[in-house]
Amino acid sequence: MVEEITDVVIIGAGPAGLQAAVHAVRKKASVLVLGRLENSSIYSAHVENYLCVDGVTDGAELLRIALAQATRFGAEVWPEDVLHLGQEGELFxxxxxxxxxxxxxxxxxxxxxxxxxxxxxxxKELLGRGVSYCVDCDANFYRNAKVAVVGNESAAVDGALTLTKYAAEVHLVCKDMAVGKELGEKLSASSVVVHKGVWAKEILGEKAVSGLLLDSGETLAVDGVFVELGAKGAMELATSIGVLLDTDTFSFIETNKKQETNITGIYAAGDIAGPPWQMAKAVGEGCVAGWEAANHANRIKRMSESA
Incomplete structure (x- = not known):
């Protein structure tokens, strides 16, 4: 069943997508958001480093407020996953x-x-209650605590070094470390306790993280576990219609300052457009993408009406 033509379709209901919806619909564009709030990385997180948010705020609550704003302004939201993208002439x-x-x-x-x-x-059970995937986002919550970082590459080492500025004790669990000389030297000179040749077997805790069980049988008594295995971009949909990724890591979508991709009419915003993985960046990029996408859609309509 084919629906009527929508000016702006936004795939993703996180901070970037919902902010894009707010700005696009206020430019008098018809807007449809596809996605579920609970799939956003901040849904199970706590936020305290976002401008105008006082204290620690629940990420899920922020998303619910954002969703209410977007729908109040006139955006339509379908809590559905996208299975396929295609292109027919100027339309997608x-x-x-x-x-x-x-x-x-x-x-x-x-x-x-x-x-x-x-x-x-x-x-999965302790996500947001001691389990984190972003040191830069959550390090401040672990001041004077004991934490562990799990990972083999530069992201894990850099994360462990960052945590030494906050936590009382930092463990790095790595099966096979693969980092450059400079970063390796910084690690050696730091207070990080390195556990080489072992891996995480189970994250322990009831209501919050209380320990990390290693496959060697050793248990680390920690308050937090940071999983730093890198990030895999949700790129399958984008690349299927020819959207280009960054040429260095092929892990995020290349955009310009207007959040335009290499394909006219397709924009990207938030984590999928590259680091840093911060809500402030996602919201800013969503604002630009929503504005620009609405402008582009309105231009297409004006051209077709005058033809």
């Missing part, structure tokens, strides 16, 4: 899980990134 086709197909004048990709998981017991 979007197929969703319910079987519906949407035609869009512009697309905004704001799907965030899918963090690589340890896939061990306790990881």
């Amino acid at each position: 086709t979007v197929n969703v899980e319910s079987g519906r197909q949407v035609m869009a004048r512009t697309l905004i990709l704001a799907t965030g990134t899918s963090r690589k998981k340890l896939k061990v017991p306790g990881e």
